Amino acid sequence: MLLLVCPLVGYSFVQAVSLYSESSAAGLQSPVLARSLSPLDGILVPTFGSFYVAVTLLFPFVAIRTLGQEKESGALRLLVQLPYRPSTLIAAKFCAVLAAWLMVSVPALSALAIWAILGGHLAASETLNLLFGHLLYGLLAGVIGLLAAVISDNSATAAIIALAVTIGSWVLDFTLAGRSGPSAWIAQLSLTQTLRPFEQGLLSAGLVLGITAVIGGLAALTVVWLPPGTTLRTKIVRSVSCVLAMAVALAVAAQTRSSVDISEDRRNSFSSADEHLLATLRHPLVIKVNLAAEDPRYIDLRRNVLAKLERAMPDLTVLLVSERPNVANPSDAYGQIEYLYGDRNDVSRSTSPREILPLIYALAGAQPPASSVGEEYPGYPLVVSADATLLWFFGGLPLLVVLAWRQVRRLPPDKGLVHQGVKP
Amino acid sequence: MSTVNDRSSPDRSPPLLVAANLTKRYGSDGTVVDGVTFSAAAGEILGIIGPNGAGKTTLLEAVAGLLPVNSGDVFWRGDRLQANRRRNVLFYLPDGVRPYQDQSALQVVSFVGNVFRRSEADIRSAIEELGLGPVLRRRVHALSKGYARRLMLTIGLLAPHDLLLMDEPFDGFDLRQTRDVMGTLRRQAASGRALILSIHQLRDAERICDRFVLLSAGQVRGTGGLAELRAQTGLPNGSLEEIFLALT
Secondary structure, three states, X not given: OHHHHHHHHHHHHHHHHHHHHHHHHHHOOOHHHHOOOOHHHHHHHHHHHHHHHHHHHHHHHHHHXXXXXXXXXXXXXXXXXXXXXXXXXXXXXXXXXXXXXXXHOHHHHHHHHHHHHOOOOOOHHHHHHHHHHHHHHHHHHHHHHHHHHHHOOOHHHHHHHHHHHHHHHHHHXXXXXXXXXXXXXXXXXXXXXXXHHHHOOEEEHHHHHHHHHHHHHHHHHXXXXXXXXXXXHHHHHHHHHHHHHHHHHHHHHHHOOOEEEOOOOOOOOOOHHHHHHHHOOOOOEEEEEOOOOOOHHHHHHHHHHHHHHHHHOOOEEEEEOOOOOOOOOOOOOOOOEEEEEOOEEEEEOOOOHHHHHHHHHHHHOOOOOOOOOOOOOOOOOOOOOOHHHHHHHHHHHHHHHHHHHXXXXXXXXXXXXXXOOOOO | OOOOOOOOOOOOOOEEEEEEEEEEEEOOOEEEEEEEEEEEEOOOEEEEEOOOOOOHHHHHHHHHOOOOOOEEEEEEOOEEOOHHHHHHOXXXXXXXXXXXXXXXXXXXXXXXXXXXXXXXXXXXXXXXXXXXXXXXXXXXHHOOHHHHHHHHHHHHHHOOOOEEEEEOOOOOOOHHHHHHHHHHHHHHHHOOOEEEEEEOOHHHHHHHOOEEEEEEOOEEEXXXXXXXXXXXXXXXXXXXXXXXXXXX
16 A cells, blocks of 8 residues: 555646645745745645545555454464453554554655755644644544454455445535535545545634544444454444434534634634634624525535634524525525624625625624734745655655565564474 | 373362253254263263264254353352353354464464463473474464474464363374373373373374263264273274274
């Protein structure tokens, strides 16, 4: 897998640097354009995007191998007799999966190092946040592989199950994204959704708790299904308990709104002055949005206003009151967004915070804060070529991987035991 | 007819293990083990004897707690032993397993020895006992059938449990190797360990086992030492093969 990831990540990195450089050439002429140049969007997300594809498609196989091989060879029957509890055995396998993920991430990490060497900017917090997101995603893919290996008779079946989950997750994401109601809820189950906040520089406690709960729940299910001597009925009863516990943890996670905007350009937040003022508004704010969930205006409103308000305001309720617009009988109300604060209300069709924030302040009877000075994100344009680094990703790094593999495969010293066991 | 192990069952100490009325079914009519009851005492070699398909492996895996049963219990020193606690007192060596095939035989033996906290001298002794030395640096997948079997038996010797269950321990050995391994197992029994061996070669079973459980189509057809079985079948000089044919 590592040999595949090297060129995949390398090519994505070089392409990302090339595109970033082209944008930077214009950005160097204009500070306004430069402000839109963020290495998080331009370099990190595309580079790790290919890593994400590799992890989704290939990493479950790595995890499956850690258990599937023992299952197929019969060694599992020896393993479960060793003086370790099933939870200890699965914890050890989980650690092996974590170690495997760390190794697989070497090409992507080397791309970050190369970017820094080329003079590129890396904001530590948003970079670490993105890495953390990918770590959680990798562990999620890994634990899916472990569970698939435990419940399947052979590795081929396990691979089919794991891919059905990971690729099925993509299908969910593509087909149900932007829908409302139950479809939206189902779409949120997509594994792909787990990475998006991290890619936007957001560290969400609810999301981290949710992913951790799913990883823990799937690991617990793996422990339940590992011992071959347990009856099917017992396994099912214990599995139901695990699933219920996981559901409760997910429900708690869904209610946990706390999050930190780690992005350097504070893209997930209003200005500090606005955030402070919004936090002081004590009455509940209800926003009734008369737009369909898939309407681009609603998507704009959610990204630019609602998501930020949810983070900044203590008591906010957003109600989506409209389904798809009726083309035959167009309603004047479609597109209206009603704001209710205390006993006052107002209506707007804008999706821009520049108009909505003053409206909310007016409803609350608060004086809008003075615009902040010095908070502007400067942007980090950089014109550079990374073409030469293809040699590293297509030659040097794979060569190192092969050499390391040979070293690992080499048998250890015999400690004097060899050739002493020959019977006369 | 002469046999290597032509003796009646010894005065038995209280049984270490009792398997009582074990039944294992697959589906509605696939009874593989049908109400099997037997016991094993310390220092005893008990043979589960039967042709291929008699249910020997299923029975051993059920006793080892690696296969859920439909009914029946296993008792250890008189106390009921839950399936998940059996690994604390007994160790089962399955047939046809090559564990950790990418590792060398030495790595596997060292790993198991370390897991069971055995000293290097113990590990060395087990390797020597089974004659595993010439292939220690060979990877498990490259071992011959005989050496793969020796590797498994070495693992069994390193396990510190009072009771060893072995599925077809002589499969893959030639005559001389079989005699050597029988000597090793005899020494293990003499040290106080109980051994339960599943064997389909009746001549091998007759030479090594103190007592027998004759199994056919999942049912016990006879139990006891050779002398008891001869008395039971009225074949005073009958071989185990003749006794088995008479009982099944």
